[in-house]
Amino acid sequence: MLWASVFSVLNKLFDVLPEVLIGIAVDVVVNRKASFLARFGIEPPEHQLIFLALLTVAIWVFESLFEYLYALRWRNLAQDLQHDLRMEAYAHVQRLELGWFEDRRTGNLMSILNDDINQMERFLNGGANDLIQVVTGSLLVGGVFFVLTTQIAFLALIPVPLIVYGAFWFQSRLAPRYGRVRESAGTLNARLNNNLLGIATIKAYAAEEHEVQRVRDSSQAYRVANSQAIRFSAAITPIIRMAVLAGFTVTLLYGGFLALDGELGVGSYSVLVYLTQRLLWPMTRLADMTDLYQRSMSAVERVMNLLETPVQIRYAGKPLASGNVRGELSFEGVSCAYGARAGSNGTPRNGAVSLLNGNGLPALPALRDIDVHIPAGSNVAFVGSTGSGKSSLVKLILRFYEPQSGVIRLDGVPIQELALQDLRRVVGYVAQDSFLADASVAENIAYGLPDPGREAIVAAAVAAEAHEFIQSLPYGYDTQVGERGQKLSGGQRQRIALARAIVRNPRILILDEATSAVDNETEAAIQRSLARLVVGRTSLIIAHRLSTVRHADRIFVIEGGRIVEQGTHEQLLASGGQYATLWRIQTGDPPKEPAPPARTPRPLPA
Numbered sequence: 001m002l003w004a005s006v007f008s009v010l011n012k013l014f015d016v017l018p019e020v021l022i023g024i025a026v027d028v029v030v031n032r033k034a035s036f037l038a039r040f041g042i043e044p045p046e047h048q049l050i051f052l053a054l055l056t057v058a059i060w061v062f063e064s065l066f067e068y069l070y071a072l073r074w075r076n077l078a079q080d081l082q083h084d085l086r087m088e089a090y091a092h093v094q095r096l097e098l099g100w101f102e103d104r105r106t107g108n109l110m111s112i113l114n115d116d117i118n119q120m121e122r123f124l125n126g127g128a129n130d131l132i133q134v135v136t137g138s139l140l141v142g143g144v145f146f147v148l149t150t151q152i153a154f155l156a157l158i159p160v161p162l163i164v165y166g167a168f169w170f171q172s173r174l175a176p177r178y179g180r181v182r183e184s185a186g187t188l189n190a191r192l193n194n195n196l197l198g199i200a201t202i203k204a205y206a207a208e209e210h211e212v213q214r215v216r217d218s219s220q221a222y223r224v225a226n227s228q229a230i231r232f233s234a235a236i237t238p239i240i241r242m243a244v245l246a247g248f249t250v251t252l253l254y255g256g257f258l259a260l261d262g263e264l265g266v267g268s269y270s271v272l273v274y275l276t277q278r279l280l281w282p283m284t285r286l287a288d289m290t291d292l293y294q295r296s297m298s299a300v301e302r303v304m305n306l307l308e309t310p311v312q313i314r315y316a317g318k319p320l321a322s323g324n325v326r327g328e329l330s331f332e333g334v335s336c337a338y339g340a341r342a343g344s345n346g347t348p349r350n351g352a353v354s355l356l357n358g359n360g361l362p363a364l365p366a367l368r369d370i371d372v373h374i375p376a377g378s379n380v381a382f383v384g385s386t387g388s389g390k391s392s393l394v395k396l397i398l399r400f401y402e403p404q405s406g407v408i409r410l411d412g413v414p415i416q417e418l419a420l421q422d423l424r425r426v427v428g429y430v431a432q433d434s435f436l437a438d439a440s441v442a443e444n445i446a447y448g449l450p451d452p453g454r455e456a457i458v459a460a461a462v463a464a465e466a467h468e469f470i471q472s473l474p475y476g477y478d479t480q481v482g483e484r485g486q487k488l489s490g491g492q493r494q495r496i497a498l499a500r501a502i503v504r505n506p507r508i509l510i511l512d513e514a515t516s517a518v519d520n521e522t523e524a525a526i527q528r529s530l531a532r533l534v535v536g537r538t539s540l541i542i543a544h545r546l547s548t549v550r551h552a553d554r555i556f557v558i559e560g561g562r563i564v565e566q567g568t569h570e571q572l573l574a575s576g577g578q579y580a581t582l583w584r585i586q587t588g589d590p591p592k593e594p595a596p597p598a599r600t601p602r603p604l605p606a
Helices: 002-034 045-095 098-102 106-148 150-157 159-197 199-204 208-260 266-307 390-397 420-425 441-445 454-463 467-471 490-503 520-533 569-575 578-587
Strands: 329-338 364-374 379-383 405-410 427-430 508-512 538-542 554-559 562-567
Touching: 002 045, 002 106, 045 106, 045 266, 106 159, 106 266, 159 199, 159 208, 159 266, 199 208, 208 266, 329 390, 364 390, 364 562, 379 390, 390 508, 390 538, 420 427, 427 490, 441 454, 441 490, 454 467, 454 490, 454 520, 467 490, 490 520, 520 538, 554 569, 554 578, 562 569, 562 578, 569 578
Parallel strands: 379 538, 379 554, 427 508, 508 538
Antiparallel strands: 329 364, 329 405, 554 562
8 A cells, every 4th residue: 555655646746747847848939048947057949848858758658657556556455455355254254153144135245245345446446546646736736836926826726625625525425325325235136136046936936027026126226325326426526627617717817917917937827727727627536536435435334344243152162173072962951042142141930031132122932941961872853843943952052053041061061162163073964955065066075174085075975875876977076066056956965965974974963854855765865874874973863754763762852942752762652742643643644533432223213
């Protein structure tokens, strides 16, 4: 920034000098051997003009050189700052807890990380240099004015403070308007992002026109917000031009009268006329600078607000070596709620947790007073109806959320005390809708690992019964799967996700509805893989299909965020509770209705 500023100043210095040379040239033609240059020993007028020509070439060369250098420095600075700010913002976003994302729209975040940061780049690319050069030009030209004639200098400089005040006045009025522009841009971006992700559903329900109208409404709101800002920004330049006209007219008339009276040389008068334009006309660019600056500041403010979002989940903690993990888990009085932020702890009272979310509104309880002990190496399952809290329970282990009360321990140590990244590295997590990166099959299996090697990748794919279909792909393990794995079927994506968990060789394996969205054949393949995978490691399986968990060491039934039953498959069936009811519904064996009481037949009428 320092060198860029120096080059901007030097460029403006050499940019002003040609106007001074014009005045000197006029002086040479009018006064000849009595000219200003003759005082330096160059008496013949022809030699004076040759000297001025050579000096002009040198000035233009240096002006062009410094223009290249300042453009190079400012633009590289803009790219560096844009890159650094985007990476800092993105890294910060990744450290935020999962609950924070549930209250945000992905498209709006994309708008901040892309469009808003790009606005700052646009200002640094040209606006900063323009601002420096306007200030430098004003000082240089003002100095020349006072050297030539103090009277005209004061008159010509009168519009300057008015122009600067006007620019700042307009800027203060533009700030809230451009704030609304950036918010509207984020809303529009969110709408477009959501529609592109859901294009299949939009087509399936013939909702194209409906979504076009919704995008039109968002785009219209963005257009209206911009129009309100444009009404102010468009008025700056005409007003500044009027102030410039006043200063130029004063110089032209008053300076001309002084020249006619012989109080001001013709050459000096020429310099003043040219320099007045040099001084005042660049100030019309204050309009563009003000507009660009305010757009940039409104955008940067949104980025800074994002960076100031507090990280609720602590990353630092005790290091955890995967080789030393046994995999014993325990939940002790754990309660949590959707939308609750850390620090909004409620006090358990009769099994209820009173919690507030980030907006001060009541949060939705997900789990209440959970007490579960899972021995190392055991295979346990959690079942229950949709929304009962099963997935919330296992996500607490990964610290996607923090409980508002209670503690979760791994091998007797509270997981909040462990280094977060170490904790997650010992857990293999396979979700119902596993995310695949826009990369190759091999890169997706090795996701999160520096370089497991092709042999380990293939071995994991074989264990997940994915090797055969991967080999049939156009480029095998090097086949690109597309955005979110859209080039693969749901079952193929799920088997790659399982291979991704296998290659990590985790001490704890979490399967969150891993087979609920696949066909029977794929489910059977995944079940065979799981039967081998769960041996010797702690496994937590969440499932709707009870047939997939019937061989678990222990089954926990969750309803309303509470554990209502627990035991083996046989024990739960024998108890005749909720698990038994779910089992009968899924297996098509509804409970038998009691036989109606025997009725004594009435005698037939005679």
